[in-house]
Amino acid sequence: MKNQFIGTSLDVDDGKVTLTDYMGSDLSVVNAARVSFGKTKTEMDDKDVKLIKYLAAHKHMSPFRHVVFTFALEGVSEVVCRQLYKHQVGCAYTSGEFKEAATTWNEISGRYVEFDPEFHFPSEFRKQHKSNKQASLEGECVENNVMARAIYKEAIDQGFSAYKKLLELGVCKEQARMVMPVSFKNSLVWTASLEAVAHFIKLRDHEGAQLEIRNLARAIKKLIDPICPHSLDALVNSEK
Structure with a gap:
């Protein structure tokens, strides 16, 4: 049976973002955190919400990496995409000799296909x-x-x-x-952990960020909030 959230789309300026797939929920976070004690739960309760807040507040981030989202971005300007790309740096984590990226993307390539005359036109300047x-x-x-x-x-x-x-x-x-002008419309697939997505939202849904990337952050937040409301709230609203 198809999950009710998969395939949900939201408009982003004159493009759109779609949640195409995901794995996990708030319950996945608490079960990952409690595995050290050999415990697993099937339903959330108030203790689990407190645990999630504790994990976020004290920067215990590994449990949040067990929830993963995949988004399809269509008709989004390259200006916005370039700012999203920066989160390869902002959301990468180093463990010993190896770098474990918490996010990745694949996009349409101008080396293989000829671009169509599709560009982002702001409704107002x-x-x-x-x-x-x-x-x-x-x-x-x-x-x-x-x-x-x-x-x-x-x-x-x-x-x-x-x-x-x-x-x-x-x-x-x-x-x-x-x-080609950087306003050309790009299409890409972006996969990231809950920790990485929350980090993106926290940085980009901010008054100092460009409005177009803020609109994308707001849309992504709306798409994933029904899936992991407690974790998202704890991560986005935790102190830097």
Whole structure:
């Protein structure tokens, strides 16, 4: 019987993210933690919720790595994907001589396929934040949004036109793709442990993060919250 949560999708700007598979739940976390005592439970109770909070607060993270999620991202701009890629570093763990990555991804490759003319177009162009040099003002649009959109579209059209012309000249795809604007829509599969996903949400659903990546973090949080609400809350809200 198909799990009710698998296949659930949420819109992310003009793309979407889908929970395609997962393993585990809050109960998996507490059972992993209690295996040292040779104990296993089949139902959660208040003691288990307290245990989860204790594990998160004291950075006992290995039990949270027994819950794993796989997401499919479609039509998400490369700008957003590049920020997601950074969590290979932010979510990797070292054990002795070996590095155990808690997250991985696979994406469509411009070396193998020719890109389609699909790009992310913001519904509004936000103003720069007055005090935070890296942030924008959510909900505050520049005065001439129409002009900004026209300039944006012109740059995209020129970049994609150059890409097509290079291909027509016989230039290989792996070089022609270098002129593609970073607003092109990408598709990828991302698999990560609960610990890694919570780390991503904690860092990216933050007022200092770019709004587009915040929207992705918010959507992913909604997708997994019904599966592991206690663990997610404990990990996201624990002190850094």
